[in-house]
Amino acid sequence: MAEIGGQMINARAVQLSAEIISNKKVGAYHHMVFAVGEVAANCRPGNFVAISVGGASSSLVLRRAFAIYRASLRSDGMGLLELVIAPQGSGSKWLVAQEPGDRVDLIAPLGTAFGIPKEPINALLVGGGYGSAPLFSLAETLKARGCRVDMVLGASTAGKIYAPLEGKRSVNSLTITTDDGSAGIAGRVSDVLPNLIAEHEVDVIYSCGPMAMLEAITLISQKADVLHQCSVEESMACGIGVCMTCVLPVEGDDGVIRMTRSCVEGPVMDGNKVLWNKSREIPDGVWGK
Amino acid sequence: MAEIGGQMINARAVQLSAEIISNKKVGAYHHMVFAVGEVAANCRPGNFVAISVGGASSSLVLRRAFAIYRASLRSDGMGLLELVIAPQGSGSKWLVAQEPGDRVDLIAPLGTAFGIPKEPINALLVGGGYGSAPLFSLAETLKARGCRVDMVLGASTAGKIYAPLEGKRSVNSLTITTDDGSAGIAGRVSDVLPNLIAEHEVDVIYSCGPMAMLEAITLISQKADVLHQCSVEESMACGIGVCMTCVLPVEGDDGVIRMTRSCVEGPVMDGNKVLWNKSREIPDGVWGK
């Protein structure tokens, strides 16, 4: 029973120089499209990419991780990867300042994907801020399997809700919450979840967003006794499993709690197995404490 | 007698955000034009500029110095500054990769200028590589004063001779030398100088180029007993006189040899006062050794 177990880096991960095809500002975000060739066919909803930032004489030594918003291999063989980027610090600001024709060094796909049920179930997708990014392609996949898909998106303010038209089409219902009430219901996603779970007889919650939101959703899903697959966001130095910076205390199938790498055994994890309230310490009982 | 004496930073120096107007590859170099407003009127042949390189998240903390190739204040008030840049290391490569419309942080004008004689004398201008940059505007100024102006440009190979057409017009004769013989006379500028000095009855040599070339010219000028104003190129960290990295052993008017800042009391210096053969040590007799 090795601590770093069988879980390996995404078997399809490839490092490549990707040309930027387009870069458009959408609300508080940038929607960026990259030409990645056949790799696009290997990307699953929930996977992420890791991009070098800052250019040739950059002081930024680490890659930045971004959830895959959409990946498509066109019939002419052109593979496209789409991301939704929030300009925050120096890395993301550099990235959104790049122009079509520029190239970035990109590794894709990385990490685990959302689990897709074999049966047509009722799914509730919950996204916070740019956390909605991976949910639209997930919605399409689930719809194609005959699932009912409802979606809740929350953000601090209207401009930070990322919900493009074509995305909305793939869900049965879309509920929006904003902290300041500038769009949808004033409040947080957790305020509306219990009712939606009951109303749509939800079987599985899929979520992506800030850690505090994922924790709140976990409590609700446990109470309602529904499954909860969430995509976590821990600071990552390497994105490929070699540095051990991106860990969370997670209970394994064997009942042992381990500090688990979210870049390899995540970002998609079983929310009920994460020790959320202890994520900033080493909880008692963790293997090797 | 303070070591760092009366000599102050160029009184006209201004820090500004300059828009790139054009950027063209010419042989081994890039000819770049910047909009600098009225500052252009204050630039003299021999002055240099200091530019921040690398952008927002750059690992390059120091400015780069570039000799002013040409400065002009147009009648519509548009002030232009032209530079000739050799892409060498990370800073210069970043700079030549910038595009028209981009802006750089630039301080200009800095340093001393070539002394312009009141009488119409015979001048020989000698440039090595991009060292020809400041010589063309100097040639124009000298011509306007009625001087005879001959020019010698040397480089390792033809592509590294920077001698634009309009520049050539302002000199009485142009001699070119290349180490590999790919243009002009095969050899070094120092090979052709003695004859040219004699032939054109040269009163003053003005030079700009690698330190070894300046040293060789100094020996020739001393032998021929002509004045020698040269623009030196020492590594500069600040360009404005505060860091003391750019010093050379230079004999002052009082006969005392001091480690002298080439960014403030240079780059243009009296070649005969520089202790060239000791420029990589602290020669005996230097003040404060």
Next chain:
Amino acid sequence: MSINFSTSISGAFFANPIFTASGCAGSGKELSHFFPLTSLGAVVTKSIMIKPRSGRATPRMAETPSGMLNSIGLQGPGIDLFLENDIPWLREQGARIIVSIAGESVEDYAVLARKLRNVAGISALEVNISCPNVENRGQVFACNPDTASAAIAAVRRNIGGELPIIAKLSPDVTDITTIAESVISAGADGLALINTLLGMVIDTTSMAPKLSQKTGGLSGPAIRPIAVRAIYQVRAAFPKIPIVGMGGVTNGRDAFELVLAGANAVSIGTATFGNPMAAMTIKNELEELCEARGFTSFSDAVSYAHRVEA
């Protein structure tokens, strides 16, 4: 709703906490071309020695990733000419002055202190002890508690009066709190943290060290995490000692980081080479940041990262 942005170092008052770093602003003349020196908390002058110094041979510098090496070797006019020219000029400008001194022996520090004891218009003395001690096989004073305290004690004995003594320490030691303790016992009123780290660059074309003296001092953003750590450690050990922090500060955020770690004032060094206006920009950004975080007085922000949450 503007904040009280002044600071004091052991009784010496400064209108704001942004200083120049020794050796990175000469004696202020050149920077005064870009902004009035009165808008600085203080000008810290280039370390001055007893006699004129030529400094080291060139190359004296090498750029490194997010930093630079220098081996200037304390080029300067010597204390007499410095007092004759630079100090009167700075006084005329109305600048607050902190004089930095450097010696090669304990006696040197004593002599410099005596030369400075009756000079008017100086707010504090910074004692740069990151210098080779010729009496001790060239070992740097700041690298040993005994030599560090001997240099400071010599200044203390000779300075007389009220002039605060700030000991500038080197980070190139196993335990910086031990050195801090020794200089505080010897009479230092404050500490300056940190001087440069010893580094080397090899030119891969000539295949030899790039600097004429082989090694040089590493400064700039690269060393900021070391500076923050050193300030935090020393602040934790000495809750009251005034600290002038420095090391890789290029913007208001960086300065704020040093302040939270424990700096009562922040010196700007290498950043000035990249931007002559750096100190001014940093001052404004730091003031805004302190306000934005709800501080009404700069001094409340000092050491704030050490607070124990209830």
Next chain:
Amino acid sequence: MSINFSTSISGAFFANPIFTASGCAGSGKELSHFFPLTSLGAVVTKSIMIKPRSGRATPRMAETPSGMLNSIGLQGPGIDLFLENDIPWLREQGARIIVSIAGESVEDYAVLARKLRNVAGISALEVNISCPNVENRGQVFACNPDTASAAIAAVRRNIGGELPIIAKLSPDVTDITTIAESVISAGADGLALINTLLGMVIDTTSMAPKLSQKTGGLSGPAIRPIAVRAIYQVRAAFPKIPIVGMGGVTNGRDAFELVLAGANAVSIGTATFGNPMAAMTIKNELEELCEARGFTSFSDAVSYAHRVEA
């Protein structure tokens, strides 16, 4: 006209001088997805302790200018599971293996050495002594000549046989040659230079240290000038001791710089996080650079910056 690019560390042979750095490549599994581990000179494994270790709480890292801080806290499965799983897997790959060990007491090092003494397929042992010594107020072994040599002596006594011992030193000391001397006397066959420097980042939003453990180890290009200086100093003091160099190497030029300073092999750490193929690119660039400078054998380039020109 290809060069002899092999190197050896005290009898252990490596086909090329590019290694991974401990803790920056796990046990090689993930990197093997990008290139065959046989194309590395050696895989240096993450420092392993006696028992399983959870490591420290997150946040465990902070990016810094041209570098990063980490405080992983030696998370790992412990020596028994490591020997059961990782070593056989690495052997299967045909990789050259250097095992890095870490302890909290002198006895820990002894136990680890005994566990490793009869393990087949290991080329050398790297002893990470930049760990807090629980028996000595948590002071890091590598910061004191006595504790540093005690740890190495314990390994020497227990390892038996021919396995070379490489002592990995911390740059956070007043004089690294003193520590080098102590571990060489205690039986180290080679040195690894340098481990990370102690640093800190304060989050200016939360106004508290960013890492859960407050301080962390600084790595990356920012520290390269410190690594070059440390390697150069130790090489000058010990002309023959094998040195594995590391610290901020991101390309062939950087690796060459460490080699010229005195490194017989170069480990790649933080660069791998930015680029999984870093070690391969660096290997190729270093080989080309050595050739371009006219070396016919890699070993001739080692320490070349120390030559005295006639």
